[in-house]
Amino acid sequence: MNERPPEEFVEALLSLRQAGKESKWQIQEVPAPSRLSPYAAALALSAETAHARFVVLYDPQGQPGWDSHFRIVIMARSEIEYEFASDPLLADVVWAWLGEALDAAGAGRHAITGTVTRTESQSFGATELLGGRLHVELRASWSPNTEILGPHLQALDYLMMSLTGTQLHEVV
Template structure:
């Protein structure tokens, strides 16, 4: 199994990848990850940068067949750099979690959810700058006929930042931690991604 897919170059054409992008992919491949996350390699956006890689993750814990939390991580690389990034890499993440209605109604939810991300980055030792993002809270109601059968609140965190080095392992670990914290769990003991996929 390949853990990271790239646009702009075939996976069989690794020698053609920019050295810094290849270094970044290798750091992702060997990064540890918490257990109880299901990972999937997905197509990366093709218009945002010459080279890109993407992963999705969801918790094995679910409610009514739906994961409690899920997310997406995209790594963008432009060897020439982009002014808006202030660098040649950019990381874009999303994390979405189902919350109790009481928590979802808390006016401080946005501030708290944003702190999940910043604390995860800091605790992982991920060097970054130019961090921007949003936190959105949405209440969903499900009706069966004319009767309300279910209601829930989802919080969604979207953010992007520029890493200070091509070593993206700490950034990946921070994203994993964000998903677990959003799901109401502490990050669990980690295993290398290359080993976990073989378990």
């Protein structure tokens, strides 16, 4: 696509800059999905035991279910301890953390949807020394109430802290 992106989309992306500078995680731009909307941008956040994706979708015409020109899509995955993984309320707790993170960051939103998944993997063969690993993964999407998207990226920052059990001053 050689045409210039719409100004509304460019301004929304520029609003992410300050939140990205304040993030406690390593952030880099990554390829965005190209089939979900006419315009998209994506960021990856990473730490030793967790990683996340933050995707901004923009469709000047809007899409059914969005009730907006914008849609935020996130995926956050973290290693977890066995005791936490076996808690029957794990999914409810992680979903609540997302709401708390969005509220704490002042990220107004609507039409939110998502899933929480817990996984266990066991290594074999040459990687057997790695042992088993437990993970929790949250996938969610929502429509922001405004085109100022910085608070939404900041919310993902907060969510990552909850998932990793990290305090703000501990993150490198």
